[in-house]
Amino acid sequence: MAPMPAEKPETRPYHHGDLRSALLAAAERTLRDKGSASLSLRELARDLGVSHAAPGRHFKDKQALLNALALVGYDRMAEALEAADEPGLPLQDRLTVLARTYLGFAIDNAELLELMYARKHEPDAAEQMAAAIDRTVGALERAVAAAQQHGEIVDGDPEQLTLVVGTALHGLASLAVTGKFTTEAAMATVSGLVHHLMYGLKPR
Template sequence: MASMPAEKPETRPYHHGDLRSALLAAAERTLRDKGTSASLSLRELARDIGVSHAAPGRHFKDKQALLNALALVGYDRMAETLEAADEPGLPLQDRLTTLARAYLRFAIDNAELLEVMYARKHEPDAAEQMTAAIDRTVGALERAVAAAQQRGEIVEGDPEHLTLVVGTALHGLASFAITGKFTTEAAMGSVAELVHHLMYGLTPR
């Protein structure tokens, strides 16, 4: 009996219009599992999703480009979270409380991604896209502050500066929750009080 020709080993051709998305998803999984961006490697990500080690180079020239893209994914996701939570018709204290809770939940659920987002936002090679992405997130708070100023609910001044004050307080609370100084429940439960003190200060009334 004539021997059958040996079958060629199955290959996995480069076919992904979605390779970029697959790499980003794999990078985020690795980030969550290992907790640091130092653990990311384009070669290892390629192996994990079953493409050649050279294939990621079609989308990311190096690890820094991957981190930039991962940060942009995070900012887009955060923006969607804040936009879904925002209720412009609310008085400022209620509106800020709603936005703050949405931000805090995002920060706790995406702690490792958030670290990459904040680490990458000042990178010169990502500046233009990152600025637009950050504007969608910080912009939600700044628009709330500016609208409240127009209604006379809060002091006049540079809305960008006032937004920085609010954002610093919220991120501080998120950091306490992420590092375990507060439980998630305690952090979420303190949002309304934090916003109240931001609105009215600590002086006796």
């Protein structure tokens, strides 16, 4: 009886259509479900059914993958802010719209937002990160600068005033993400928060 032919070892394809996008989508799912510590290029390759070497064509290592994922987050946030922004509105109304948009993004993408802030000073992607951050923080800063030109708020460095606004919004988002507020309560708080940012806490 002739010997049975030896089974060939299982092989995985090297190519996968748009592998870069597939890797980023899979990485984001892992980030949401398990956190960044669980991300592994080898595991992502296995999940996508490609060879363990295939992701190397797009990301040299896990750090490069994390940088790219953070940039995806910044692009997504910028698109949301740009779509929501209404430059013709008075500042209080304009900031309220932008604040609610940011808050919604932060609540829906808590793990991604944490990664975005963690990677924003990453030396290997500093130039790309700076441009991505400008599209997001820049939306608030442009609103502040325009309001100064219209005499709606005090003079001063728009960057510093934007920092005050951004800190307040991120603080509210953090409270919502950690369960201190429900999403509905956080959203309902936005208009009051913007009002106090505009007019302060001193009695008038």
